[in-house]
């Protein structure tokens with residue numbers, strides 16, 4: 001089996017009321033492994049031999065088959081005269097990833113890098129050691145194979161803001177065609193051809209199953225004055241059941257969309273899962289010419305005639321650059337890595353900070369809770385269905401999304417609401433940290449929801465460094481949440497808006513109410529006061545899963561820029577970074593659609609360049 005779920009014995013404390021930690025949790029996970037632990041990708045092609053060059057020489061090497069990397073490898077290999085190698089550290093994409101309702105069961109499993117942040121004394125305080133979990137996909141499709149699938153692009157102002165910083169070619173007008181290029185939208189939104197594409201590889205649709213509490217939430221947001229909107233169209237402010245990276249009740253990762261249809265068909269594309277890049281080879285003229293990688297324990301070398309493209313994501317792209325001598329001089333020298341280029345790699349790390357703990361309990365009539373036997377049945381039924389329907393074909397309440405401005409003078413929303421499910425809120429209230437970390441049951445069965453207020457214009461900045469005692473191991477992640485305390489303000493204002501939902505007909509008619517009991521770490525505060533919510537934010541801090549910015553793009557005069565506007569690493573030839581790490585600042589909204597767009601936009605620069613040149617560009 002490819003998929004191994006998280007280890008309950010390791011994660012569950014000795015005493016916890018959380019059902020997932022009981023013997024039923026083990027029975028349930030065993031069933032998931034049996035039904036969904038294999039991969040569609042390994043079965044039909046066992047005898048296929050990839051077109052491997054004896055000299056391991058390619059035109060392009062793409063490191064990381066994630067959201068952006070799969071787009072890049074697809075577009076490059078569309079040219080039959082270019083040989084492309086796609087390296088992925090993780091395994092084939094297991095079938096469990098295809099089930100929308102099992103998205104949270106993927107966290108902490110063997111296809112998650114399962115990083116944790118460093119304590120800063122201001123955030124993540126209730127988490128063990130003051131460290132927040134930071135999941136990232138380690139699998140074909142990368143984080144697009146383990147994420148929550150909400151299809152949100154951000155605001156026009158984000159991209160105009162990137163361009164205003166001196167990044168030519170990245171204004172909203174410039175990037176909109178690249179959002180549309182990948183997109184194959186199959187819902188009503190598709191009719192608006194100004195904003196949506198219908199012929200791309202990436203399916204986008206609403207789930208076939210949207211439950212009653214989810215609709216209650218968007219109704220409530222709407223009653224509180226938020227218009228129903230297409231977040232990805234003319235106006236982001238408002239509410240809607242968001243569309244998803246899915247089709248017919250199944251996840252469509254970038255592996256599914258961009259690699260599966262061409263893998264084993266294009267002779268010029270070699271895909272290597274279980275192959276972790278260890279170092280970029282760079283010669284004395286500062287030209288990148290290859291990669292040393294570890295394929296199932298064998299240390300191998302591949303050579304790139306044209307370019308090495310690093311698409312390993314916001315954590316691993318800067319790590320690989322630093323391991324190859326590209327990064328802050330002091331840090332590299334301290335570790336003993338010869339410096340190739342002194343750049344601010346790893347700086348500008350930031351994320352949409354959010355927190356858990358605002359619980360909306362549902363009445364018996366609205367709750368979707370089922371018995372343990374019914375959970376097992378639902379998991380089996382979904383596997384047996386040809387046409388996917390029912391609770392596992394949706395992702396619970398997570399797509400009940402809203403964007404607000406906490407100050408009417410703002411040019412764009414500063415707060416996003418996104419909603420988690422809570423299988424049993426009484427259990428959760430006793431042990432919220434374990435409740436979050438073993439969220440293994442289907443997202444469609446719950447008796448409460450956890451609306452998360454996300455600050456989508458965070459000011460706090462952190463940094464990423466190599467681990468001095470083990471540079472090849474997990475990097476040191478200074479998330480540094482709330483280092484700028486003003487990041488608390490949108491959260492406080494957002495929570496006030498959230499609490500006002502109780503006054504809506506949607507909540508009243510469904511018997512939904514805010515649980516007014518404080519969470520364990522905040523029992524010294526009075527529920528409903530600002531102090532209480534500040535305590536929640538600091539104690540039950542959470543990632544929105546959107547870390548970005550660690551290989552920032554910017555003009556040459558910007559000392560902190562790592563890449564130019566065409567995503568070329570300053571001072572090194574034949575080397576680009578194309579993934580979410582390039583963002584100068586994070587977009588207002590989820591980051592997967594932007595990562596695909598960055599893939600399209602970035603590879604377009606690459607293709608244009610090589611149509612006109614024979615040698616790589618050197619920016620020194």
Ligand SMILES: Cc1cc2nc3c(=O)[nH]c(=O)nc-3n(C[C@H](O)[C@H](O)[C@H](O)COP(=O)(O)OP(=O)(O)OC[C@H]3O[C@@H](n4cnc5c(N)ncnc54)[C@H](O)[C@@H]3O)c2cc1C
Nearest residue numbers: 064066067068089142143147148149150277313580590592
């Ligand atoms: C749990 C979770 C939920 C999320 N929910 C949403 C959501 O609902 N909507 C949304 O828009 N966004 C969501 N996101 C964020 C979104 O998925 C990411 O922003 C996006 O996938 C980032 O794309 P990327 O290409 O930068 O990196 P990734 O997709 O993470 O790809 C990087 C790839 O590189 C591989 N890799 C790393 N190091 C190496 C190496 N040395 N050698 C070879 N391969 C390597 C990794 O294994 C991975 O496959 C979520 C993310 C997570 C983790």
